[in-house]
Amino acid sequence: MKRRILALILATASLFSLAGCGSSDKEKKNKRTKRTKDEPSVVTTKDRKTKDGDDDDKTPFSDLKLSEKYLVGFRFSTNDIFDYDPYVTVRYRYDKKVEMEGDFPVGTTTERRVLEFDIADEQYDAVINAIDLKELYTLDPEELDPQQTCDGGYSYLYLYGDDDQILYSSGGFCPMNDRFGEMLHAVHMNMPSELFGTYEQLKNRYHFQQYMSYCNYGVFLSDDIDVNAITGYQLLVVDAQYLSAEDIATLKRNNMYILSYINVGSIESFRPYYDEYADLTLGDYEHWEEEKWMDVSNTRWQSFILEQLAPELLEKGIDGFFVDNCDVYYQYQTDEMLSGLATIMKGLMAMGNEVIINGGDVFMDAYTSKMGEWSDVITGINQEMVFTYMDWDNNMLRARVGDCDEMKYYKEYIEKYADLGAYIFLLEYTDNAGIEKRVQDYCLDKPYFNYYISDSLELD
Numbered sequence: 492m493k494r495r496i497l498a499l500i501l502a503t504a505s506l507f508s509l510a511g512c513g514s515s516d517k518e519k520k521n522k523r524t525k526r527t528k529d530e531p532s533v534v535t536t537k538d539r540k541t542k543d544g545d546d547d548d549k550t551p552f553s554d555l556k557l558s559e560k561y562l563v564g565f566r567f568s569t570n571d572i573f574d575y576d577p578y579v580t581v582r583y584r585y586d587k588k589v590e591m592e593g594d595f596p597v598g599t600t601t602e603r604r605v606l607e608f609d610i611a612d613e614q615y616d617a618v619i620n621a622i623d624l625k626e627l628y629t630l631d632p633e634e635l636d637p638q639q640t641c642d643g644g645y646s647y648l649y650l651y652g653d654d655d656q657i658l659y660s661s662g663g664f665c666p667m668n669d670r671f672g673e674m675l676h677a678v679h680m681n682m683p684s685e686l687f688g689t690y691e692q693l694k695n696r697y698h699f700q701q702y703m704s705y706c707n708y709g710v711f712l713s714d715d716i717d718v719n720a721i722t723g724y725q726l727l728v729v730d731a732q733y734l735s736a737e738d739i740a741t742l743k744r745n746n747m748y749i750l751s752y753i754n755v756g757s758i759e760s761f762r763p764y765y766d767e768y769a770d771l772t773l774g775d776y777e778h779w780e781e782e783k784w785m786d787v788s789n790t791r792w793q794s795f796i797l798e799q800l801a802p803e804l805l806e807k808g809i810d811g812f813f814v815d816n817c818d819v820y821y822q823y824q825t826d827e828m829l830s831g832l833a834t835i836m837k838g839l840m841a842m843g844n845e846v847i848i849n850g851g852d853v854f855m856d857a858y859t860s861k862m863g864e865w866s867d868v869i870t871g872i873n874q875e876m877v878f879t880y881m882d883w884d885n886n887m888l889r890a891r892v893g894d895c896d897e898m899k900y901y902k903e904y905i906e907k908y909a910d911l912g913a914y915i916f917l918l919e920y921t922d923n924a925g926i927e928k929r930v931q932d933y934c935l936d937k938p939y940f941n942y943y944i945s946d947s948l949e950l951d
Contacts, residue, residue, distance in 0.1 A: 557653065560655050582649075583610075588607050598939075710813075710945065736807045739808040739809060750810060755816060788832075797838040812845070876891075876918075916941050
């Protein structure tokens with residue numbers, strides 16, 4: 492029921508977002524000249540006037556070779572006066588499917604995707620009954636109709652040819668024809684709710700991509716953070732297991748995007764589910780007495796992460812995951828562990844949110860060389876201690892000297908995946924202003940490189 496209500500709200504919003512009635516003449520003039528690069532050329536009856544003012548020869552509707560696959564299509568967005576959202580093309584098919592085609596953000600890049608959704612019989616019937624292709628082809632959408640009260644902004648409906656490409660675009664600026672408005676309303680109001688959910692994921696990732704070109708980045712993993720005190724970050728990492736949905740909402744009011752820490756490769760003894768899964772541990776985690784490595788190849792653990800823990804975190808309103816301890820594959824380099832970890836990471840990606848891996852260099856290189864593309868499993872990388880390191884013998888945080896081998900290795904790792912399109916985040920531990928300046932200088936001239944400096948390994 493909630494999904495259906497959301498669908499109706501978004502559909503209604505999309506219609507009003509196209510509206511130009513409240514715009515000034517200057518604003519309307521600007522809108523008339525603005526067209527997105529993917530918008531097809533538009534031909535209406537008004538465009539087909541000859542110099543003498545008469546219609547030129549137009550192929551009779553009866554001679555058109557129309558698609559046997561697509562009924563009608565249109566461009567969809569939830570744009571409003573406050574925000575710019577991505578456009579997608581929505582196509583209704585005769586086989587009771589709806590397609591959505593658009594550029595989906597994958598890290599800092601995009602991929603063109605066509606997704607399909609089932610449509611309920613009553614929704615399909617509503618569209619079929621509303622759409623008259625002959626009328627759509629012959630009417631003048633911009634003709635003023637006294638019965639039409641909704642000024643539609645730039646609005647188009649597409650007819651498709653037998654090659655399944657756009658054959659004719661009907662519409663224009665402020666189409667005031669009543670029948671055009673009825674058909675436009677029908678296609679907007681009868682999209683499947685699943686399509687709206689997918690579009691919302693696309694929109695969130697689109698805006699995330701815009702903000703991550705340079706952002707204020709913060710990581711706070713304490714179990715008792717003051718959610719009202721943390722402000723001023725575009726991207727914030729917290730451990731949402733310790734927070735309520737109300738806490739997350741408060742953080743999102745004060746910040747932009749919230750990722751939750753999720754530990755997939757090890758398990759801490761203080762987690763409430765430790766006893767249930769302790770039998771799947773593999774060995775001690777050096778320097779962290781409360782933690783043990785997990786058998787990520789075990790389907791019980793995979794199911795827990797993907798069917799219980801991750802969904803519970805998403806229910807609280809987070810925007811994605813900060814995934815820790817994929818370095819379990821570095822500790823146990825078997826095909827079974829690689830495959831199991833890949834299953835978990837791909838499962839998190841399938842939920843449609845951001846997935847930032849903490850470290851994970853050995854896993855990422857093994858996965859991309861043996862199993863698939865980087866974008867199957869992550870959208871970005873957080874790398875700890877590129878410029879700093881922990882001297883465990885003396886229990887001190889230290890700076891790496893010069894351009895040492897470890898620093899070169901980590902830089903090569905993150906720069907390799909940055910070039911492929913991954914977001915990059917650095918997490919350094921120091922209270923030394925000079926080291927912070929080195930980190931800042933390194934990230935400054937690199938798009939989508941961001942950093943956070945903490946003076947504590949506990950990130951509190």
